[in-house]
Amino acid sequence: MAVKYELIKVCKQSGARLGRVHTPHGVIETPAFMPVGTQATVKTMSPEELKTMDAQIILSNTYHLFLRPGHDIVGRAGGLHKFMNWDRPILTDSGGFQVFSLSDMRKITEEGVQFRSHLNGDKLFLSPEKAMEIQNALGSDIMMAFDECPPYPAEYDYVKQSLERTTRWAERCLNSHARKHDQGLFAIVQGGMYKDLRIQSAKDLTSMDFPGYAIGGLSVGEPKHLMYEVLDYTVPELPTGKPRYLMGVGSPDALIEGSIRGVDMFDCVLPTRIARNGTTMTSQGRLVVRNAKFAEDFGPLDPECSCYTCKNYSRAYIRHLLKADETFGIRLTTYHNLHFLLQLMRDVRQAIMEDRLLDFRDDFFTKYGLFDN
Ligand SMILES: CNc1nc2cc3c(=O)[nH]c(N)nc3c(CC[C@H]3O[C@@H](OC)[C@H](OC)[C@@H]3OC)c2[nH]1
Numbered sequence: 032m033a034v035k036y037e038l039i040k041v042c043k044q045s046g047a048r049l050g051r052v053h054t055p056h057g058v059i060e061t062p063a064f065m066p067v068g069t070q071a072t073v074k075t076m077s078p079e080e081l082k083t084m085d086a087q088i089i090l091s092n093t094y095h096l097f098l099r100p101g102h103d104i105v106g107r108a109g110g111l112h113k114f115m116n117w118d119r120p121i122l123t124d125s126g127g128f129q130v131f132s133l134s135d136m137r138k139i140t141e142e143g144v145q146f147r148s149h150l151n152g153d154k155l156f157l158s159p160e161k162a163m164e165i166q167n168a169l170g171s172d173i174m175m176a177f178d179e180c181p182p183y184p185a186e187y188d189y190v191k192q193s194l195e196r197t198t199r200w201a202e203r204c205l206n207s208h209a210r211k212h213d214q215g216l217f218a219i220v221q222g223g224m225y226k227d228l229r230i231q232s233a234k235d236l237t238s239m240d241f242p243g244y245a246i247g248g249l250s251v252g253e254p255k256h257l258m259y260e261v262l263d264y265t266v267p268e269l270p271t272g273k274p275r276y277l278m279g280v281g282s283p284d285a286l287i288e289g290s291i292r293g294v295d296m297f298d299c300v301l302p303t304r305i306a307r308n309g310t311t312m313t314s315q316g317r318l319v320v321r322n323a324k325f326a327e328d329f330g331p332l333d334p335e336c337s338c339y340t341c342k343n344y345s346r347a348y349i350r351h352l353l354k355a356d357e358t359f360g361i362r363l364t365t366y367h368n369l370h371f372l373l374q375l376m377r378d379v380r381q382a383i384m385e386d387r388l389l390d391f392r393d394d395f396f397t398k399y400g401l402f403d404n
């Protein structure tokens with residue numbers, strides 16, 4: 032079946048919502064955090080470990096897989112699910128963002144974007160139609176429309192031109208959507224930090240029938256309060272019966288604040304990226320386990336965590352592995368960080384069920400030391 036959203040309940044205290052996103056490879060309970068597996072793997076984690084921590088859906092990336100190994104190879108392997116041995120839902124980004132964040136020598140035209148591969152300098156081209164062809168070959172359950180994510184800050188006129196082109200590109204994606212595997216195609220709302228442009232982008236895109244809507248153009252260096260402000264006036268422009276996906280977000284506080292504002296899906300490289308330099312998220316805030324002070328600390332990363340890492344290994348052992356550059360060290364910090372955010376979203380869903388998400392936020396922020404900064 033195609034991608035459908037089922038609204039279960041709205042939190043009486045916060046307006047956040049509990050929902051389910053039905054996809055060809057299974058159901059996602061929302062609000063949900065989606066681990067990022069850019070190059071067809073969530074770095075250092077096996078699919079079995081991701082299932083043990085109950086990751087419901089993972090992300091992969093059109094830009095990276097187009098460049099390497101090539102979407103045609105993945106297609107001939109039977110698609111991304113088969114290629115990476117993951118039988119739950121997969122969402123793929125359309126590649127637009129990476130063209131701007133990874134490659135140089137790029138040129139935007141109405142047709143699409145010319146750029147050079149960040150791997151070998153090859154001249155390449157991505158367009159709405161190409162992005163759809165690639166995602167069809169990958170066979171992801173949720174595909175993203177090809178868009179431009181303007182930099183921050185960006186001039187009003189540039190953002191207006193850009194969002195209007197992104198809307199035309201979204202229409203071209205819809206028209207070239209083969210629905211080969213009954214995949215869902217989400218449009219991406221742009222408009223920078225300008226209220227009238229965000230509302231224009233949302234109105235234009237919701238007038239076409241997409242099964243879900245992403246809010247793009249955020250988490251690009253703007254202050255957090257500005258991101259929340261944009262959410263405050265953009266989310267209400269989106270249909271309540273469709274999932275809302277805030278791209279590239281985020282930290283524990285942003286996941287809670289975004290859920291309060293009615294966002295259903297989140298993705299962020301934070302948990303896997305900071306794990307690689309030995310930074311972990313714990314119920315008492317961030318903990319840099321590489322620090323010398325943990326050399327003889329034989330307790331778990333987080334005394335309140337029930338994950339595999341915290342049940343079986345000490346801070347001293349993990350610190351030793353990281354200092355010795357042993358791969359198992361970043362596997363343990365990665366496992367814990369992903370589990371931490373997945374558990375946080377389970378707690379958020381429970382708080383929505385019990386109409387107490389604002390209380391949950393205050394308790395979490397107090398313990399996590401977020402009222403300090
Ligand atoms: C960090 N802040 C952030 N703001 C973003 C805004 C946009 C946006 O407006 N449009 C598009 N198309 N993508 C965006 C993205 C990339 C997310 C992907 O980036 C990849 O993570 C690195 C990952 O790919 C598996 C993920 O897949 C959905 C953003 N990331």
Ligand SMILES: [Zn+2]
Binds near residue numbers: 332333336337338339
């Ligand atoms: Zn843990």
